[in-house]
Amino acid sequence: MSARILFAVAGRVLTQLRHDxxxxxxxxxxxCLVLTLLWWMFDDRGFGFDNLGPPLLxxxxxxxxxxxxxxxxxRERSSxxxxxxxxxxxxxxxxxxxxxxxxxxxAAVQSALAVFLSVWVLGLDIAGPVxxxxxxxxxxxxxxxxxxxxxxxFARTEFQAVQFMPAVVIPQILLCGLxxxxxxxxxxxxxxxxxxxxxxxxxxxxxxxxxxxxGLGGVDGSVWGDLAVVAGFxxxxxxxxAATLRRRTA
Amino acid sequence: MTGLAxxxxxxxxxxxxxxxxxxxxxxxxxxxxxxxxxxxGCGKTSLMRCIVGVQVVEGGTVSVGGIPAGxxxxxxxxxxxxxxxxxxxxxxxxxxxxxxxxxxxxxxxEVGRCIEAVDLxxxxxxxxxxLSGGQLSRVSLAVAxxxxxxxxxxxxxxxxxxxxxxxxxxxxxxxxxxxGTTVFVSSHVMDExxxxxxxxxxxxxxxxxxxxxxxxxESTGARSVEHAFLTIVDTVS
Numbered sequence: 429m430s431a432r433i434l435f436a437v438a439g440r441v442l443t444q445l446r447h448d449x450x451x452x453x454x455x456x457x458x459x460c461l462v463l464t465l466l467w468w469m470f471d472d473r474g475f476g477f478d479n480l481g482p483p484l485l486x487x488x489x490x491x492x493x494x495x496x497x498x499x500x501x502x503r504e505r506s507s508x509x510x511x512x513x514x515x516x517x518x519x520x521x522x523x524x525x526x527x528x529x530x531x532x533x534x535a536a537v538q539s540a541l542a543v544f545l546s547v548w549v550l551g552l553d554i555a556g557p558v559x560x561x562x563x564x565x566x567x568x569x570x571x572x573x574x575x576x577x578x579x580x581x582f583a584r585t586e587f588q589a590v591q592f593m594p595a596v597v598i599p600q601i602l603l604c605g606l607x608x609x610x611x612x613x614x615x616x617x618x619x620x621x622x623x624x625x626x627x628x629x630x631x632x633x634x635x636x637x638x639x640x641x642x643g644l645g646g647v648d649g650s651v652w653g654d655l656a657v658v659a660g661f662x663x664x665x666x667x668x669x670a671a672t673l674r675r676r677t678a
Numbered sequence: 679m680t681g682l683a684x685x686x687x688x689x690x691x692x693x694x695x696x697x698x699x700x701x702x703x704x705x706x707x708x709x710x711x712x713x714x715x716x717x718x719g720c721g722k723t724s725l726m727r728c729i730v731g732v733q734v735v736e737g738g739t740v741s742v743g744g745i746p747a748g749x750x751x752x753x754x755x756x757x758x759x760x761x762x763x764x765x766x767x768x769x770x771x772x773x774x775x776x777x778x779x780x781x782x783x784x785x786x787x788e789v790g791r792c793i794e795a796v797d798l799x800x801x802x803x804x805x806x807x808x809l810s811g812g813q814l815s816r817v818s819l820a821v822a823x824x825x826x827x828x829x830x831x832x833x834x835x836x837x838x839x840x841x842x843x844x845x846x847x848x849x850x851x852x853x854x855x856x857x858g859t860t861v862f863v864s865s866h867v868m869d870e871x872x873x874x875x876x877x878x879x880x881x882x883x884x885x886x887x888x889x890x891x892x893x894x895x896e897s898t899g900a901r902s903v904e905h906a907f908l909t910i911v912d913t914v915s
Contacts, residue, residue, distance in 0.1 A: 507766070511732050511760065515756070516753055517753045677732065678734045
């Protein structure tokens with residue numbers, strides 16, 4: 429791996445995003461709009477937004493980065509720039525890591541905005557430290573990026589890449605505990621949800637929102653455990669993604 | 679600059695279930711402009727991909743400077759221009775070249791030099807998607823020139839360009855070759871053949887001829903390379 433190439437890739441991805449004002453605006457503004465909609469929907473009832481806000485703060489960066497990454501990487505594959513980069517001294521992990529850093533940074537800004545809006549404007553009750561919400565959101569975004577990189581290897585066109593969203597993302601949303609507590613699901617589905625990364629992402633976010641603890645970072649130890657699982661999934665997906673990149677193709 | 683000679687022996691490539699390259703043997707010497715000519719679909723691109731080391735090879739050997747093609751130590755010594763321009767169309771000319779310069783670890787001064795070499799200095803702040811096809815392929819060429827690589831593999835770099843610019847680029851290729859670079863250029867336009875020091879004619883995955891342009895015309899008694907090509911095809915079949 430080379431730090432020079434890693435940061436060159438990250439810088440280039442961010443420059444591309446800077447040129448694409450519409451995408452950049454949607455990345456930053458849409459999560460805020462969705463959260464506002466959720467807050468408005470429950471009006472002044474007091475319960476819904478506090479329960480659903482934190483899981484949504486976990487879901488949004490995951491979904492958005494999954495989509496953005498799978499399409500961007502596919503463009504890289506089909507435009508010939510991937511072949512050019514791999515004919516150069518670029519390591520596979522330089523490329524994937526560069527993407528993860530760039531989208532991780534975007535997610536940090538995105539969720540900082542969303543968290544600011546939720547907590548200080550819409551009055552979301554957070555028991556734990558507020559900054560921890562952003563940490564969890566960045567981990568979720570990196571997970572989304574890593575999964576997006578991986579599945580883009582199985583798509584030939586951008587149209588196919590977008591179809592991975594219902595295949596990979598929606599089952600995770602259904603089973604992550606947002607609609608029904610995971611412990612109350614049929615045992616088989618509970619077992620499935622236990623091996624899906626988004627379940628841990630949502631658990632971490634919910635724990636930060638509902639509990640505080642004198643432990644490390646002001647959160648319960650289980651949050652760090654959940655974060656470790658999310659990070660582990662991201663690392664494994666990046667490694668699998670690297671394995672799907674071939675310098676030589678037929 | 680040392681130049682990197684290419685040596686290909688009995689190369690076989692299968693692409694899309696078809697024999698794209700079918701038993702080809704030749705060498706590309708340093709310090710010359712070697713042209714690979716043949717109709718579209720004759721296997722030129724597959725052959726060039728083998729030299730760069732991005733093609734799965736069915737059989738035979740390809741070595742570059744005595745090292746098997748695709749080896750890690752060759753990756754910053756080969757400049758490669760693919761047929762379709764491989765640049766980011768949402769970045770400006772300068773951002774594209776600067777990004778690849780960073781990947782290669784060459785000095786920032788190379789960015790301006792290579793953009794000027796392909797005559798795009800006036801367009802450096804323009805986003806690639808707004809460029810014409812010819813300008814886009816020149817951005818791709820500028821990237822290949824970064825760091826003065828020892829071997830240039832150029833897949834149809836001058837297609838669709840203004841004749842004046844085409845002449846200038848061929849002048850550039852020859853200056854690079856004179857300085858010791860190995861330049862390997864493909865084209866499906868036969869009239870570009872006369873600009874090469876040496877010609878490889880290819881058809882249906884096989885090599886038809888390997889000669890200097892003048893020798894090729896003399897041995898076939900043809901007036902142009904296009905006629906020579908036809909003469910050879912007729913004698914073979």
